[in-house]
Amino acid sequence: MGMGVLDEHADKIVLSPSQLATEWAALEQRMAVFALAVAHVDGTGAWGDDGSVSMLAWMRDRLRMSNSDAHAWLRRANLLNHFDAFAECAVTGALSSSQLREVEKCNTAKYRPLLRELQEDLAADIADLNAADTKVACTSWRRHADALVEDTEPAVEPVRSLSTTVADDGSLLGRFELDPAGRVEFQTAIENALTWNGKDETRTAAQRRGDALFDIVAFFNLNHTGNGTPRHHPHLSMSMHETSATSGQPDATNDADGEPVEPDVTSTKMCDCIIHTILRDAQHAPIGFGRARYTVPRPLFKQVAARDGGCRxxxxxxxxxxxxxxxxxxxxxxxxTEYDNLALLCSRHHHLVHKMDLVLEWVDDGWDLQVTWPDGSVRTSRPRGAPPTRAPLTRAA
Ligand SMILES: [Zn+2]
Ligand SMILES: [Zn+2]
Structure with a gap:
């Protein structure tokens, strides 16, 4: 029986109805404050500091919550974070958890703009109701909202949009909006693409999400099925001076938009892609048109892939x-373009190697790869696949 526990902790366990009511009110208040804290931590991205890939994952791990409980807290956090009227009522105890659960059903993309406008009214209408009456009131609120939303917004709103501008330094700035389905796809992709450098991690959560976005875009460019092969490189059309291609500081322009291409981007692209080059003389007149070709032929890539097994x-x-x-x-x-001069790198690390001009070399008579940073520090990686059983190709086809 539980009586032993009750006796032992009698000072902590309240028993009278009025004490229960007081205790519950205090708990409700603390839960509301907790939901606001969840919203805050979610917003700062600090959940990524220990390597978690999302607030949801952090809550599953660190708060030992089920997925559905974590989702429920995030829904609550979202409501209280964006609607001051409900947050105020939650913290003062005018709205209970059960009531907030009903209000959450009014916080959908369709109703949100109206709820934002009418939050004070709805909060006043349902304050101090019981849960059942609150459910009736919220259902009726949504029926009225349906009529209003349809009346005032006959036009179809664009639910997915992306607009970007190129800044003076060549970086891309933008704004985007995704409907809930888009949000799920986006968040899932970012979660799957996030990387973490373990205890060596120096990137902020926002930088890690930026790297994930870069990887997703590069992954798409590497893998979209334009020609039916799993490894399909985009045709990149650049113009550069005849003497510039192997100068160490290649000076190229992107034929798609005529904009200059950063030297480290040009170097990375020339390392492994299909190249169309228009060679120009000193007066910028075209003097030759390079044939489209892979820098690394497919059979050779497969042998390198069998050895490296992924990014090295x-x-x-x-x-x-x-x-x-x-x-x-x-x-x-x-x-x-030979077996022992090639190593696989993911897009992010490939670009990093070119940008920082890191030195990569084989060590220990095997396929251990040593990376040397400009400050002289060194790290090595081991091949994850098996070396090829037959002699590697030695010449580009
Ligand atoms: Zn390269
Ligand atoms: Zn990598």
Whole structure:
């Protein structure tokens, strides 16, 4: 029986009806404050500090919550965070948890603009009602809202939009809006693409999400099924001076928009993609048109992939389909397209290697890859796949 526990903790366990009511009111108040705290932590992104991929994942792990409980708290957090009238009532105790659960059903994309306008009225209408009456009131509120929403907004609202501008330094700034289905796709993709460098992590949660977005975009470009192969590189059309391609600071423009391409981007792209190059003389007149060709032929890529098994950057676990073949001695520095001059890198690390000009080399007579940073620090990675059983291709086809 539980009486032993009751006796032992009598000072902590209240028993009278009035004490229960007081206790519950205090709990309600604390839960409302807790939901606001959840909203705050969610907003700061600080849940990523320990390597969690989302607030939801953090709550499952650190608060030991079920997925559905964590979702319920996030819904509550979202409501209280965006609607001051309900937050105020929740904290003062005028609205109970059960009542808030009914109000949450009015916080959908369709009703949200109206709820924002009418929150004070609805809060006043349902304050101090019991849960059953609150349910009736909220259902009736939504019926009225249906009529209003349909009357005032006959036009179909665009639910997904993306607008971007290019800043002076060449970076991209933008705004986007996604409907709930879009949000789920987006959040799932970001969660799956997030990386964490373990205890060496120096990126903020926002930077890690930015890297995830970069990887998703690069992954799409590597894998979209334009020609039916799993490894389909985009045709990149750049113009550059004849002497510039192997100069170490390639000076190219993107033929799609005529904009200059950053040297490190040009280097990364020349490392492994289909190249169309228009060579120009000093007066910018075209003097030759390079044939489209892969820098790394497919059979050779497959052999490198069988050895490396994914990104070879130390600590990275990206699988093969996220990767590009990097020339250890850069292609533009006349590095050969050969088995032992190639290593797989994911798009993010490939770009990092070119941007920081990191030195990659084989060590220990095997396929351990050593990466040397400009400050002299060194890290190594081991191949994850088996070396090929037959002799590797030595020349580009
Ligand atoms: Zn490269
Ligand atoms: Zn990587």
């Amino acid at each position: 950057f130390p600590g990275c676990d990206r699988p093969v389909r996220w990767t590009e073949a990097h020339h250890l001695i850069w292609w533009e520095r006349h590095g050969p």
